[in-house]
Amino acid sequence: MENMLLVGLSRQMTLERQMDVVANNVANxxxxxxxxxxxxxxxxxxxxxxxxxxxxxxxxxxxxxxxxTFHDFAAGPSEQTKNPLDVAIDGGAxxxxxxxxxxxxxxxxxxxINNQGQLVTASGDPVLGNSGPIVFQPTDKAIxxxxxxxxxxLEGTGRTDSVxxxxxxxxxxxxxxxxxxxxxxxxxxxxxxxxxxTTSRVRQGFIEKSNVNSVHEMSRMxxxxxxxxxxxxxxxxxxxxxxxxxxxLADVPx
Numbered sequence: 001m002e003n004m005l006l007v008g009l010s011r012q013m014t015l016e017r018q019m020d021v022v023a024n025n026v027a028n029x030x031x032x033x034x035x036x037x038x039x040x041x042x043x044x045x046x047x048x049x050x051x052x053x054x055x056x057x058x059x060x061x062x063x064x065x066x067x068x069t070f071h072d073f074a075a076g077p078s079e080q081t082k083n084p085l086d087v088a089i090d091g092g093a094x095x096x097x098x099x100x101x102x103x104x105x106x107x108x109x110x111x112x113i114n115n116q117g118q119l120v121t122a123s124g125d126p127v128l129g130n131s132g133p134i135v136f137q138p139t140d141k142a143i144x145x146x147x148x149x150x151x152x153x154l155e156g157t158g159r160t161d162s163v164x165x166x167x168x169x170x171x172x173x174x175x176x177x178x179x180x181x182x183x184x185x186x187x188x189x190x191x192x193x194x195x196x197x198t199t200s201r202v203r204q205g206f207i208e209k210s211n212v213n214s215v216h217e218m219s220r221m222x223x224x225x226x227x228x229x230x231x232x233x234x235x236x237x238x239x240x241x242x243x244x245x246x247x248x249l250a251d252v253p254x
Contacts, residue, residue: 033108034210076211091200093169096128129165145204170194
């Protein structure tokens with residue numbers, strides 16, 4: 001296969017990958033705590049070239065290589081809900097939650113209480129405190145979540161705060177090593193350990209919305225589509241040129 005076709009196909013493959021990433025970002029514009037993904041590409045130089053008729057000495061062929069996908073952990077906008085169970089995190093910390101697959105981490109602070117009295121995420125995963133899942137009593141009221149994650153309530157007819165736990169806030173030395181599971185859950189990869197985070201603060205009655213910029217993502221989608229179409233047209237022109245050349249050669253008398 002000729003170099004031009006190989007270069008064009010390599011670029012189209014990376015564009016398809018980039019479109020998948022952008023489409024997933026767009027699909028999660030309204031997902032609480034969602035962090036966008038970004039694509040990273042690099043030039044790959046192949047030498048020597050398949051063709052050997054260059055006028056100059058430089059014969060290396062430039063391809064596009066899909067290097068990686070990375071997480072954009074920029075903070076999303078906060079929205080006030082006035083729901084006492086909702087929390088938004090100011091800082092780089094994550095909430096620790098317990099799932100069937102083990103401990104996971106999220107920025108989704110849209111919390112609720114299940115029928116067992118446990119504080120859980122919207123998907124039903126128990127939110128972990130420093131001593132395990134946080135459990136409320138049926139008579140608890142006036143739930144208060146302090147900036148440091150400490151949770152207190154008024155129990156029954158009492159007027160004195162009762163402590164129900166403290167949100168376990170964790171951070172990572174290199175958050176890029178976290179593995180995204182679903183829309184807004186992360187698992188710690190091999191060799192990645194969660195560390196207690198004492199600098200981030202919790203805001204009760206707020207949630208952190210997705211950090212996806214819809215205008216930017218839609219612009220990227222249009223740009224990717226346009227580039228893919230241009231490459232397809234270029235490859236088709238190359239194909240037509242070859243076919244014309246073959247037809248003309250066939251017309252040459254033997």
